[in-house]
Amino acid sequence: MEFYVISLLNSLVFGMLLFMLSSGLTLIFGMMGVLNFAHASFYMVGAYFGYQISAMIGFWPALVIAPVLVGVLGAAIERYGLRTVHKHGHVAELLFTFGVAFMIEELILLIWGRVAMNYQVPASLDFTIFTLFESDFPVYRLFMLTISVVMFVALYLLLTKTRTGIIIQAALTHADGVGMLGHNVPRVFMLVFGGGSALAGLAGVIGGNYLVTSPSMAILLGPIVFVVIVVGGMGSLTGALIASLLIAALQTFAVGYDYSLVDLLAVFNIELGAEPWFPDLWRIKIESTGPLLPYLLMVIMLIFRPKGIMGERES
Amino acid sequence: MITENRIPKSGKGQMMKRYGVWVAASLLVVILPQIFDSGFAVTMMSEMCIAIIFALSYNMLLGQGGMLSFGHAVFYGFGGFIAIHAIKLVNDGASVIPLELIPLVGGVAGFLFALLLGYISTKKAGTTFALISLGLVELVVACVLLFPSFFGGEEGVSADRMLDYSITGFGFGSGIEVFYLIAFWMVIATALMYLQTQTPLGRMANAVRDNPERAPFVGYDIHLVRFFQFSLSGFFAGIAGGLLAINYEIVNSEMIGAIASGNVLLMTYIGGVGHFFGPILGAVLFTFLHLTLVNITQAGQIYLGVLFIAIILWAPNGMAGIIMVHQPIWRAGKIKRLLPSYLAALGAGLVTFFGAMIFVEINYHLSLSIEPDKPMQLLGVEFQANGWIPWLLAIALMVAGYFMLRPLIRKIGRKWDELTQEMQEGGIA
Numbered sequence: 001m002e003f004y005v006i007s008l009l010n011s012l013v014f015g016m017l018l019f020m021l022s023s024g025l026t027l028i029f030g031m032m033g034v035l036n037f038a039h040a041s042f043y044m045v046g047a048y049f050g051y052q053i054s055a056m057i058g059f060w061p062a063l064v065i066a067p068v069l070v071g072v073l074g075a076a077i078e079r080y081g082l083r084t085v086h087k088h089g090h091v092a093e094l095l096f097t098f099g100v101a102f103m104i105e106e107l108i109l110l111i112w113g114r115v116a117m118n119y120q121v122p123a124s125l126d127f128t129i130f131t132l133f134e135s136d137f138p139v140y141r142l143f144m145l146t147i148s149v150v151m152f153v154a155l156y157l158l159l160t161k162t163r164t165g166i167i168i169q170a171a172l173t174h175a176d177g178v179g180m181l182g183h184n185v186p187r188v189f190m191l192v193f194g195g196g197s198a199l200a201g202l203a204g205v206i207g208g209n210y211l212v213t214s215p216s217m218a219i220l221l222g223p224i225v226f227v228v229i230v231v232g233g234m235g236s237l238t239g240a241l242i243a244s245l246l247i248a249a250l251q252t253f254a255v256g257y258d259y260s261l262v263d264l265l266a267v268f269n270i271e272l273g274a275e276p277w278f279p280d281l282w283r284i285k286i287e288s289t290g291p292l293l294p295y296l297l298m299v300i301m302l303i304f305r306p307k308g309i310m311g312e313r314e315s
Numbered sequence: 316m317i318t319e320n321r322i323p324k325s326g327k328g329q330m331m332k333r334y335g336v337w338v339a340a341s342l343l344v345v346i347l348p349q350i351f352d353s354g355f356a357v358t359m360m361s362e363m364c365i366a367i368i369f370a371l372s373y374n375m376l377l378g379q380g381g382m383l384s385f386g387h388a389v390f391y392g393f394g395g396f397i398a399i400h401a402i403k404l405v406n407d408g409a410s411v412i413p414l415e416l417i418p419l420v421g422g423v424a425g426f427l428f429a430l431l432l433g434y435i436s437t438k439k440a441g442t443t444f445a446l447i448s449l450g451l452v453e454l455v456v457a458c459v460l461l462f463p464s465f466f467g468g469e470e471g472v473s474a475d476r477m478l479d480y481s482i483t484g485f486g487f488g489s490g491i492e493v494f495y496l497i498a499f500w501m502v503i504a505t506a507l508m509y510l511q512t513q514t515p516l517g518r519m520a521n522a523v524r525d526n527p528e529r530a531p532f533v534g535y536d537i538h539l540v541r542f543f544q545f546s547l548s549g550f551f552a553g554i555a556g557g558l559l560a561i562n563y564e565i566v567n568s569e570m571i572g573a574i575a576s577g578n579v580l581l582m583t584y585i586g587g588v589g590h591f592f593g594p595i596l597g598a599v600l601f602t603f604l605h606l607t608l609v610n611i612t613q614a615g616q617i618y619l620g621v622l623f624i625a626i627i628l629w630a631p632n633g634m635a636g637i638i639m640v641h642q643p644i645w646r647a648g649k650i651k652r653l654l655p656s657y658l659a660a661l662g663a664g665l666v667t668f669f670g671a672m673i674f675v676e677i678n679y680h681l682s683l684s685i686e687p688d689k690p691m692q693l694l695g696v697e698f699q700a701n702g703w704i705p706w707l708l709a710i711a712l713m714v715a716g717y718f719m720l721r722p723l724i725r726k727i728g729r730k731w732d733e734l735t736q737e738m739q740e741g742g743i744a
Contacts, residue, residue, distance in 0.1 A: 035442050081628065088631050091383050094445060095584060098385075099624040102577070106617045110675060113682040219573070223453045230446055284461050292457035298450040303435050306443060 002133035007252050009132075013141045015248030016148035017210070020203035021221065022228040022240040023155060024196025030235025031172045031192050033090055034082065037097040040222030041104035042197040046070045046204025047213045048112055051119040059122035067201040074197025078190045101218065108215050116214035144206050151199065152241065159237070168192060172235065227298040233311025242309055247294050254293055257286035337506075344498045348491055357490045363602045364494075364501040365558045370583045370594035370601075371508050372551030377580075378588035379517060380544045381524030382437070383445045386452030387552060387579055392571025393428045393455075394421030394553025396466065398560040402474040413480040414487055418500050418557035425553020429546045437541035440527065452573055459568040471567025474560075487561075497558050504554055509591055511547065520544045578605075581623050587633025596634050613683055614675045621671075647741070649734055656727050663719035670712025677705050 025039045046066055053062035077100060085092045120126075121140045128136040159165035171178045171188050179185045211217065228247055232239030261281065301308060344364070348357055369391055376382040398421035404410040412420065436447040459466040466472070477488055485492045511517045522530045523537045530537050560566050569575065578601070586597020601619070608615030630637055644650050673693065677700040680691040691700045698705055 033442075035445070081624075084628055085631075088627075090442060091381070092627060092631055094383060094442070095580075096624070096627050098577070098580070099620060099627055102581075103617070103620040103624065106614070106620055109683070110614065110617065110678050111682060223449060223573075226446060226449060230450075281462070288461060289457075292454060292461070295450045295454040295457065299435075299447060299454065302443060302447050302450070303438075306439070 002135070003256050005132060006135055007256060008249075009137065009141070011249040011252035012245070013144055013210075014252060015245035016145055016152075017203055017207045018221075018225065018228055018248055019241050019244035020148050020151060020207075021200050021225045022232065022244055023152070023237055024199040025225055026229040026232065026235055026237065026240045027168075028193055028196045029229060031168070031175075032189050034093045034097065035090075035226075036193075036196070037094065037222075038077070038100040038104060039097075039196070039200055040218040040225055041101045042070050042074055042200040043204040043207070043221065044108060044215075044218040045073065045104060046201030047119065047208025047217065048108060048117065048204075049201065050205030050208050051117045051213050054119070054122070059124075063202075063205055066205045067198045070201025070204070071194045071198030074200075075190050075194030077197075078193035082193070083186065083190075101222070105215055105218060112215070114215060116212050117208075119209045119213040121209045140210065144210060147202070147206055151202070155199075156237070224294055227294040229308075230298050231301050231308055233308030236308070236310040239308055239310030247297070250293050250297070251290045254290040255287050260285045337509075341502050344502065345495075348494055352491070354490060357494050359602065359606050361490070361494045361497050361562050362606065363599050364497045365555050365562065366579075366582060366598035366602045367501055367595050368504045368551055368558070369555035369579050370586065370598040371505060371591075372548045372555065373579045373583045374588055374591075374594040375508065375511070375520075375544060375548040375551070377583060378590075378593070379512060379524065380440075380520040380541055380548075382440055382541065382545065383580075384448040384576070385445055385573070385580070386448035386455075386576050387548075388571055388573075388575035389432070389452050389455050390425040390429050390549040390552040391556040391559075391575065391579075392566070392568075394425035394556030395560045395566040395570050396472065396556075397421055397424035397553075398557035399472045399474050399564075399566045400465075402476060402478065402560065402564075403472070405478050405480065406475050411480055412478075413482045414476060414478045414561065415482045415496060417561055418554045421557020421560065422550045422554035425556060426546055426550035428553075429549020433542050433545040433549065437545050438538055440523075440541065448576075449573075452571075452576055456568065456572045459571065466568060466571075467566075469568070471565050473565040476561050476564050493562055497562065500554060500558055504551055505595070508551060512591060516540065516543055516547075581619060585623055585626050585633055587635030587637075589632040590635035590639060593633050593635030600634070612676065612679070614679050617675055618672075643738065644734055647738055649737070652734065653727070653730055656723060656730055660720060660723040660727060663716050663723055665716075666712055667716025667720060670709045670714075670716055673705055673709035674713065677709070 021039065021043055025036055028034060028036050028039070049066035049069055050059075050062045053065050081096060081100065082093060085096045121138075125140045125143055127139055129139040129142055130137050157165075159169060167178060167183055168188060168191075171183070171185055175185050178188070208217070224247065228243045229240055231247065232241070232243030261284070344360075348360060351357075351360070369387075372390075373384070373387050376384050376387065398417050401410065401412055401417055401420045402414070405412055432451055436444060436451065439447075460468065476493070477486055481487075485496075487493050487496065519530065519533075519535050519540045522533065523535075523540050527537050530540070556566075556570070559570065582597040582601035583594045584597070585601060586595065587593025604619060605615065608618065612618075626633055632639070641650065641653075644653065676693050677691070680700040688699075688701065690697045
């Protein structure tokens with residue numbers, strides 16, 4: 001029981017962090033058809049900005065300033081880079097964002113070096129809020145949950161209830177038509193790209209001290225975020241939410257199971273010989289398959305339901 | 316992406332023109348290690364040859380078939396692992412394969428693995444294909460630690476390449492013998508890949524890339540065309556992997572992962588995906604920069620990244636594209652008119668580059684070296700990295716270079732327009 005409750009809470013925290021990243025990515029993809037390889041890099045930049053600004057003027061200003069800076073950076077990259085390669089097609093755009101991701105990692109190395117930053121949870125949020133089955137639940141996790149839920153609600157309201165949101169939604173499917181009506185579609189694209197980057201930056205500010213702030217954080221999380229938007233359905237916000245929670249649960253719960261195929265066979269009273277074929281395969285424990293499961297899920301999803309859980313169209 | 320699709324004209328002169336370059340390049344490969352015979356040079360040339368095969372096999376996907384893969388190193392790495400296991404088996408006396416044929420073992424392994432993974436991943440091209448390739452590479456990387464008896468865990472698998480069996484009689488103890496083996500396979504693989512572009516499959520791959528809606532009307536299944544192209548590409552990547560296994564006698568998980576896949580994408584794209592010889596240029600340049608920059612600077616990756624982004628933004632056909640664009644002007648004998656402004660732009664570009672380089676190097680010195688307060692050396696000049704003079708110099712050079720470059724680029728554009736117009740009037744273009 002203890003394991004289930006604690007794992008559920010932890011997977012909820014990680015899942016919402018994943019959602020903060022994937023929401024921006026899925027919006028950018030849905031709208032511009034650009035699979036932004038650099039999205040996790042914006043998350044990393046957010047964490048480093050968060051660290052630097054916290055060290056200078058404190059965590060609370062950093063929580064606001066860092067995402068805004070990342071958003072401006074994203075908008076600038078869209079305006080001066082992505083828009084230039086747009087005419088060469090989607091493959092060129094994908095390659096461009098790949099190059100940007102590569103460069104951001106190198107620039108982070110250039111400025112902050114290779115070692116992980118000492119980015120700590122602020123003292124005002126560093127206490128235990130409740131104790132469940134003798135495990136402490138830090139208030140910071142609750143804070144992360146709150147931020148991400150608030151962000152989801154705000155984003156949902158923005159997209160469905162405001163005029164800007166309706167234009168964005170229209171531009172998702174009928175970019176040309178929106179342009180005919182006199183809206184500046186490239187500017188909408190730039191805003192969405194900047195906004196998505198800002199969300200990733202916010203995830204970085206609150207995730208950097210929860211996980212680790214190091215130059216490899218983008219590479220570690222980036223592919224998983226792709227998995228989320230594929231599984232959830234490209235361009236779907238609700239799908240991204242479901243898939244984020246699903247994948248976080250998959251990874252968190254897998255850690256707790258100490259079984260392998262040998263154990264499964266033992267249930268049916270089958271014993272392996274001393275030298276079975278593929279000796280490693282039988283000994284793999286579920287707990288060590290955590291890094292593998294999301295990709296397995298994604299490949300299976302792409303084969304059987306390329307639209308994803310909530311997607312309306314194939315990419 | 317436009318591929319050269321000129322129909323060969325008959326006649327001996329045409330044959331010479333067509334294949335002369337390739338014969339000359341093969342001769343160059345034979346002669347070069349006799350001139351540059353240091354250990355470092357031979358290692359570099361071996362790596363270049365391997366990179367050429369790998370990049371060309373990658374271009375079978377990206378350039379020929381329009382499939383952007385982020386996981387091509389899976390087949391390269393798998394070929395490498397199978398090859399090193401094959402060498403090990405011969406070491407243990409369990410099998411009899413001469414070393415000269417080990418790359419073929421890697422190639423077959425890459426081919427079979429590509430057959431296995433290809434059918435599902437080639438159903439769609441474009442973004443879906445790119446995503447599946449990304450998922451598969453992460454899947455394979457995750458498997459490396461789960462199957463230690465095949466992948467050898469973190470330290471990898473090693474073997475001794477000096478086998479008792481040999482067709483040619485060489486022992487392959489020295490680097491130069493291994494180089495010639497690699498070069499031999501490189502020439503064979505390059506020729507085969509070139510011939511493949513001329514086959515119906517190669518041509519249909521182009522058609523499927525350019526117009527997947529219309530290609531089925533000619534009577535081909537676009538999925539199968541992509542699938543065959545993908546499998547063949549896996550074959551050649553496996554050969555490259557097998558050669559790497561022979562070259563280093565060790566294969567580890569670094570070879571199979573996302574970084575190796577990213578590198579082959581960078582080198583192929585920098586070289587140019589639209590022309591057959593593009594990846595060759597890219598592989599040679601990339602390997603050269605990769606190996607030499609490591610010794611000079613810690614910022615090597617940054618310069619490669621800048622080069623990559625610059626190519627995407629301004630020269631989407633890569634270096635090969637830049638060369639081919641100038642071919643008609645060269646033929647018309649008008650290249651001289653462009654040279655002065657090119658040289659000027661090169662000068663201005665170098666000024667900007669020097670500024671950026673100083674900027675990058677002082678920052679690297681400050682963030683990565685153990686003692687940032689110690690003076691650093693750059694191009695033989697020693698100075699304090701945390702003083703204001705280098706910063707000012709770097710920024711001044713960058714700004715000055717930028718303002719010099721801008722009018723020059725406009726001038727080159729105007730010259731181009733003039734030349735194109737003249738050539739059109741002359742009826743050449």
